[in-house]
Amino acid sequence: MPSERAPAADFDFAASGRRVLATEVRGLEAIAARIDGAFSDACRLLLACRGRVVCTGMGKSGHVARKIAATLASTGTPAFYMHPGEAGHGDLGMVTDVDAVLALSNSGETDELLMLLPVLKRQGNALVAMTGRPDSTLAREANIHLDVGVPAEACPLDLAPTASTTAALALGDALAVALLEARGFTSEDFARSHPAGALGRRLLLHITDVMHAGDEVPRVRETATLSEALVEMSRKRLGMTAVVDGDGRLLGLYTDGDLRRTLDDATVDLRGTPISNVMTRMPKTIGADALAVEAAQLMEAHKINALLVLDGERRVVGALNIHDLLRARVV
Structure with missing residues (x-):
């Protein structure tokens, strides 16, 4: 005892x-x-x-x-x-x-x-x-x-x-x-044997694993009005919409932040103004083959909350925001 x-x-x-x-x-x-x-x-x-x-x-x-x-x-x-x-x-x-x-x-x-x-x-x-x-x-x-x-x-x-x-x-x-x-x-080898861990998620998850694709991607033609763009943003609920040409290539981006700035401009007609007049023409984008962690780093570096995903010919193939990365536990 x-x-x-x-x-x-x-x-x-x-x-x-x-x-x-x-x-x-x-x-x-x-x-x-x-x-x-x-x-x-x-x-x-x-x-x-x-x-x-x-x-x-x-x-x-x-x-x-x-x-x-x-x-x-x-x-x-x-x-x-x-x-x-x-x-x-x-x-x-x-x-x-x-x-x-x-x-x-x-x-x-x-x-x-x-x-x-x-x-x-x-x-x-x-x-x-x-x-x-x-x-x-x-x-x-x-x-x-x-x-x-x-x-x-x-x-x-x-x-x-x-x-x-x-x-x-x-x-x-x-x-x-x-x-x-x-x-x-390598760290990539380590990640493959730890897919459920933080490192595995950071090194194995690609943009295609977390992005919205197909009809889930908000997009309007360059001929659309601001009000039509806002309807698309409300329907797709990603806080933005891509502006594309007839072949789906990116021309610009309009976001919730752009809307707040537009509301401060009393000269802008929310119903009839062409979206091409108020869109951001050179937005930050990312390739479909990139890692999800690269999207998180890009958002952090440029203080943005959403990204459009492009293919090699600058066609819009997807979209994601910070909430998608949070759900995937990349950030």
Whole structure:
């Protein structure tokens, strides 16, 4: 039973926290000093893997292995986590002969991992081990061993995995980033594996994904009157209308802002004035193949709320406003 004794009222929690972080920093410094040929060999092995990287570990090492698998997968190295206990009861069937295995165990003697070694060896899987004991069974049986031993755990009893799991996690990040850089992995590649994230939306959504097209685009001919243009603006509810020639090419733009300025001019007849007399002749536009984020940047730079979308021959093919970008969560 854990002790129910209350902590001393004058206990220095901040000092305890600083001691933990200092201990973990020393652990990270220790493994940083050991990044050498074995680390490079592990990177080359994983980079050459024609299958996936199967990350495995028990207990706290299992939690770290699961996170490493997620980081690898999101940065261009196909990977997944396999529970070693479940592997012995059928999940080992997920591992093919072209997969590589990354096994984590601080002691290097975890029974559930050692039980898998004969099967993995018979199947021909390359094994990278991360342990805190280079003389352990897992370290000796691995093709490549990465030493993640730390001078001490942050736990004052030197029992709870703390500095050792931080070290393993950090070395996993080092592997993932080194592989990312070696692959030439780009932000666009990252976005493709994160389509629901903010970066994915910014890098994958194109203008055509968010714009209004067809009959939804407000447009009038250059022969239209101002009142006809206002009716079109009210019907399409985008706060603007394009003014086009007979081939649909852009001649100008009329917006809600233009209307406010027109109302200030007492000489303008709202019913009979030709729209060509009051339209903006060189409005900001964007191409249909541009990214949605480019539209957001253009609107911000020029302090406008809407854009017309043109094709290569300056025909109006779409329209969008700031609300369309907000709904798509681009801004």
